Structure formats: C-alpha cells, structure tokens
Amino acid sequence: MTDRPNILVVCGRNKKRSRTAEFIFKNDNRFSIRSAGLSSKSDRKISEKDLNWADLVFVMETGYRARIWGQYRHMELPPIEILDIPDDYEFMDKELVELLTDRINDTLRIVYKI
Template sequence: MKPRLLFVCSRNQWRSPTAEEIYRPDARLEVRSAGVSGSARHTISQADIDWADLILVMVPTHKRRIIECFHDSELPPIESLDIPDDYQPMDAELIDLIQAATEPLLIRLLS
C-alpha cells in the first residue's frame, strides 16, 4: 500500500495544491491537499485526517490549527515544511522548496 500524504496550507489555493500537483504523478505515493481556513478551496476534514499517513503543513501555525480543530482525533504525524506564503501556484522556487523539504521526509517514510 502506498503512503498517503496530505499537504496543507491556509486556503488550499497556492502552496498545497502545488505540492499535490507535483507529487500526484509520483508512483510511490497517494496525495491530497487541503486548507485550514474556513474559506479554503477544500477545508481539511475528518475524512482527510483519517485518510492520511502523514500530514505536511506549510508552516507551524497550520499544525497548531489542525491539532486544535481535531484534538479528539487520532492524528497521523504532522511535519512542517516551513514554506511561507510568498509564492504563486507552480512558481519554480516554490516547487524547489516543496521538493527540498518533502524528499527527506519521504525517504524516511518509505524506508
């Protein structure tokens, strides 16, 4: 079974959808994206939490928000990629940052 990664940012508009798009073709994984804001394109849900083996948030405040909102749930590991909200979707620098932060976590997850 492939590990399932959930990428999370604030509004699920730029960072997490970019991460989902670049990792969707990766045969090692299954991926989804969501946002923590009520105005997100897709707001993180209990179904997303239950589906994920690993949640990758863009900044630590996203992790705190998930823990706060789903405090009664058994949460999968949550790691911050530490990527600020300074980029447009599919920006080359954003892609590089996502891959540089995600790959070491994937190596650990897949080993």
C-alpha cells in the same frame, strides 16, 4: 503506514502552496497525495475524512500543526511534519516547486525511508 502511504498537504487556503505540492506529486508512484486548506475560504477545506485517510500530513507553517491539533484533538492524528514554507509564492512558482520537491523528498527519504 501502508506500502503506498497517503499524504495530505495543508496550507492556509489551498490555493497556492498545497495545491502546487499536490500537482507536482500527483503521479508519484511512492504515495497518494491530496491537498487541503485550513481556512473556511479554502478551495478544499481540511476535514476529518482527510485526516482519517492520511498516513502523514505536511503543513506549510508551524502554526498550522497547532491548529490541526486543536481543531481535531478528539481524533488520533497521523504524524504532522512542518515544511516551513511561507506564503510568499504563487501557484507553481519555480522556487516553490523546488522547495516543495526538496523538503517533501528529504522528509520521506530520511524519516519514512521512501
């Protein structure tokens, strides 16, 4: 991992959860961040380019990791961490912001020491 890792955050359609994560962390000096969705209806659909760029991927649900592994099994993928945040929130919902902030920061601090 580089000094300033690239983090990709993925949810279903890149409308609420992953976009919120990108928005709240976009000016964080510890890492670069972008978001994408798995659905063909996503505002920004995940691509091989995103996965090649990423040093770490956060997904909202367990099934999303399996989908990425299956869809991109021909690639060497970065580590994929599960945030376990259901699709129960709107973009920038106060509780969603708290969950994302706590879980992303905890994982970065514990697993990646940043």
